[in-house]
Amino acid sequence: MIDPIPAAERSGRMLRAGLPEAEAQSFLLELDAARPGAATSLGADAARLGQACRRGRELLARLPPKSRRKAEEKVAGHAIVHVLADAVWAFFRVYRAAIYDTLTARRTRALRLEDLAAAGAELLPGILPTQTELAQESMRLQADKDGLEIHQGLFFGQLLSDRDIGLHMCMAMLLPTAAACERLAEFQSRGTLDLGTVKLEAKGDAGYLYFHHPRYLNAEDDETLGAQEMACDLILLHPGLRMGVLRGAPVAHAKYAGRRIFSAGINLTRIYQGQQSYLFYLMRDMGLLNKMFRGLARTDAEGGMVLRPEEPEQTLEKPWLAVVDGFAIGGGCQLLLVMDYVIAESGAYFNLPARKEGIIPGCANLRLPRFMGERMAREAIMFDKTFHVDNADARTLVSEVHARERLDEAMQACIANALGSGMVSAGGNRKAIRIQSEPLDTFRAYMATYAYEQAFCHTSEQLVHNLERHWNAKARKL
Numbered sequence: 324m325i326d327p328i329p330a331a332e333r334s335g336r337m338l339r340a341g342l343p344e345a346e347a348q349s350f351l352l353e354l355d356a357a358r359p360g361a362a363t364s365l366g367a368d369a370a371r372l373g374q375a376c377r378r379g380r381e382l383l384a385r386l387p388p389k390s391r392r393k394a395e396e397k398v399a400g401h402a403i404v405h406v407l408a409d410a411v412w413a414f415f416r417v418y419r420a421a422i423y424d425t426l427t428a429r430r431t432r433a434l435r436l437e438d439l440a441a442a443g444a445e446l447l448p449g450i451l452p453t454q455t456e457l458a459q460e461s462m463r464l465q466a467d468k469d470g471l472e473i474h475q476g477l478f479f480g481q482l483l484s485d486r487d488i489g490l491h492m493c494m495a496m497l498l499p500t501a502a503a504c505e506r507l508a509e510f511q512s513r514g515t516l517d518l519g520t521v522k523l524e525a526k527g528d529a530g531y532l533y534f535h536h537p538r539y540l541n542a543e544d545d546e547t548l549g550a551q552e553m554a555c556d557l558i559l560l561h562p563g564l565r566m567g568v569l570r571g572a573p574v575a576h577a578k579y580a581g582r583r584i585f586s587a588g589i590n591l592t593r594i595y596q597g598q599q600s601y602l603f604y605l606m607r608d609m610g611l612l613n614k615m616f617r618g619l620a621r622t623d624a625e626g627g628m629v630l631r632p633e634e635p636e637q638t639l640e641k642p643w644l645a646v647v648d649g650f651a652i653g654g655g656c657q658l659l660l661v662m663d664y665v666i667a668e669s670g671a672y673f674n675l676p677a678r679k680e681g682i683i684p685g686c687a688n689l690r691l692p693r694f695m696g697e698r699m700a701r702e703a704i705m706f707d708k709t710f711h712v713d714n715a716d717a718r719t720l721v722s723e724v725h726a727r728e729r730l731d732e733a734m735q736a737c738i739a740n741a742l743g744s745g746m747v748s749a750g751g752n753r754k755a756i757r758i759q760s761e762p763l764d765t766f767r768a769y770m771a772t773y774a775y776e777q778a779f780c781h782t783s784e785q786l787v788h789n790l791e792r793h794w795n796a797k798a799r800k801l
Contacts, residue, residue, distance in 0.1 A: 324779055325412060326405040333406055340399030342382055350378045350403075354410050359417045365425075372414050373449025376474075379407045383469050389784075390466040397784075404470050411450060411474050415481035422446065423488050433495035433628040436606050439482075440475055451478060457600070465597045466787040472601035476778020479605060483771035486764065493767050494630045496609040497620035497638065502549070503556030510557050518550035522572055523557060528565045529738050530558030534586055537574040543654050544590035545603050552611040559619050559639055565742055565749075567615070568734065569658065570646040579649065585671075588653025591680065592799045594781075595790045601781050605774055607654075608685050613766070615643050616661035617757070618750070636763065640750050642741060646734050647671050647712070648727070653684060659720050660690040663753070664741070666723045666733050667712040673720065674709040679793040681786035683777050689769045693760055695719040 328336070337347040357371035383403055386396050415422070426442045427434055434442065444451040452460075452471045460471050483489040510516050516523040522533040532554045534541040543551070558567040571585040593599040618640025621629045629637055645651075645659055647667040656673040659665050675691070677684040684704060691700040699716065702708040710717040712724050725733045741749075780786060 324776060325408045326401065327409070328402055328406055333402060336402040337382065337399045340386065340396045342385055342399060346378075346382060350375065350382055351406075353378055354406060358410055358413055365418050365421050368414065368418070369447050369450060372410060373447060375410065376407055376449045379403050380469075388463075388467040389469060390464065390787075400469060404473065408470075408473055408477060412477045412481070414450070415478055419481045419485055419488065423482055423485075423491075427491070430491055431627075433491075433498055435496060435498075435500075436479065436492070436609065437602060439492075440478070440602060443478060450474060461597055461600075463597050465595055465782075465790075466784070468597060468782055470779075470782035473778045473782055475601055476774050476781075480771055480775030480778070483767055483774055486767065489767040489771060490632050490763060491630060493609060493613070493763055493770075494620045494628055496606075497614060497617060498622070498628060499556040499560055499619050500549075500553055503553045503560060506553070507557060507560050511561060511563070516554070516557070518554060520547040521550040521554045523554045525558075525561060525564055527738075528563070528742050529568050530561060530564040530566070531568045531570065532558060533570055533572040535572040536590075537572065537576070539590050539592070540574055540576055540579070540584050540587035541571045541655075542587040542590040543607070544593045545598070545600055548603060548607055548611065552606075552614070555611055555614050556619065559614065559641055564641065566641055566738060567643045568646065568738070569615075569643060569662065570734075571648055583648035585645070585647045585649055585651045586653075586655025586658065587650070588655050588676075589680075589682075591790055591794050594680075595787065595794070595799070601778060604682075604685070604777050604781070605770070608773070609770060612657065612661050612686065615658075616761075617763070618753075632764070636754050636757070638750070638754070640753055642749050642753070644734070644737055644741070646730060647673070647721070648730065652676065653680075656720075657685040657687050657690075660687060660694065664737055665721045666725065666730065666737060667721045668727050668730055669713055669724050670711075670727075671724075672709055672711045673717070674707065675703050676707055676793075678705055678707050679789055681783060681789040682780045683773060686766075686769065686773070689761065689766070 333351055334347050338344055353375040357368065357375045359368045383400060386392055386400055389400060392400060424430060425446060426439060440451065441454060444453045451474055456471060460468055482492060506516065510523065514525045520536050522535050524531040536542055536547050558564055571583050573581050574584045590599065618638035621637045621639060623629055642663040644664045645662040647665060649668065650671055651659055651673040653676055656675050659673065675684045675687050687704060691703060712721045723733055
């Protein structure tokens with residue numbers, strides 16, 4: 324979170340690191356002048372703040388790379404990043420409605436998060452990072468990043484904090500992707516699609532989504548997310564499918580060669596190497612996982628997004644089954660929280676090692692307590708508790724446990740049982756359960772906090788230290 328730095332200390336922290344006094348003072352004066360007292364002129368205030376942000380980054384560039392800074396240089400870098408963040412947060416608080424209405428043509432356009440981020444960077448140069456700037460920063464190790472993506476977190480945190488804007492954003496992320504719409508006819512015709520990091524199959528009335536990232540034990544990252552969301556959309560859009568099945572494909576790792584593995588969670592190697600984007604966290608939970616939990620947003624006759632928060636949810640949804648081979652670590656465990664049924668291999672386990680990584684485990688903080696109670700959820704999230712599916716305390720998340728050789732049989736029996744009743748009420752029952760467990764506005768409020776806090780976690784020095792200590796990150800290669 325933003326570290327409040329008293330005005331009297333700001334210049335001192337920079338000067339003790341050897342930064343030129345005139346440039347430091349000029350930066351602080353520009354930053355103070357850029358703070359909006361009231362919403363007077365978006366263009367003028369954005370221009371002033373953008374110039375101050377550029378000046379701050381010029382000062383950061385005068386310091387050594389972050390991982391090689393001495394103590395006073397680290398203090399100076401931290402001060403610059405956080406005084407900028409404080410000013411940017413205040414700016415978005417004043418102008419979030421004006422910015423969102425500009426980007427979405429007064430909310431007549433439904434923009435995905437990545438499109439909002441790109442359009443926002445064009446509207447607010449210097450304040451939000453451009454794709455070029457992010458690509459350049461991705462060439463640095465995570466340990467050397469000064470938090471360019473923090474401003475994206477502040478942007479989305481403020482947008483989601485506004486109920487009307489946030490609900491509009493949530494619904495926009497529940498629309499099917501253009502890529503899925505383009506390939507729906509092909510999927511219906513062929514019955515299978517190879518999406519690289521995902522294998523997709525329609526068999527009978529069920530659609531099978533297989534994670535296929537074998538080198539990384541089916542871990543998730545920027546390279547897998549687009550294919551996973553597209554596959555989810557295709558299963559939901561396919562008129563002949565009535566259920567989705569989530570499972571890991573066989574992996575090539577020496578320890579598990581030829582075995583299916585569900586998911587190793589987020590790709591920590593990519594994070595350490597500086598290759599993993601901050602936007603991944605938001606897009607995954609507001610897109611892929613929320614679509615599995617809520618389904619797809621409906622559109623009107625003209626193809627426009629239907630948003631009526633005061634009415635019952637109008638979503639196209641289907642039940643989901645997960646089959647856990649081996650383990651469901653981190654993000655893999657988070658997936659189980661949006662499933663309707665979970666079958667696990669005897670000997671499998673799941674956990675949320677967020678404490679060892681230094682990040683927030685997606686929506687697990689919101690969802691896990693209702694499965695196993697807050698006390699045990701705190702043990703899992705904050706004290707690294709691992710749950711073995713053969714033990715009683717894991718059964719709040721797992722529906723059935725079977726020996727490996729019986730998993731396929733159990734999976735088919737579950738599908739037959741679920742589809743045997745005709746599935747008329749499946750969507751209605753899912754919606755009815757969500758009324759008491761997680762209304763859309765509750766999810767929106769959670770994501771506002773998540774967007775803000777995860778931005779600082781993702782760019783923190785502690786994250787890098789944790790990966791080196793618990794993951795042996797220095798020795799791992801992409």
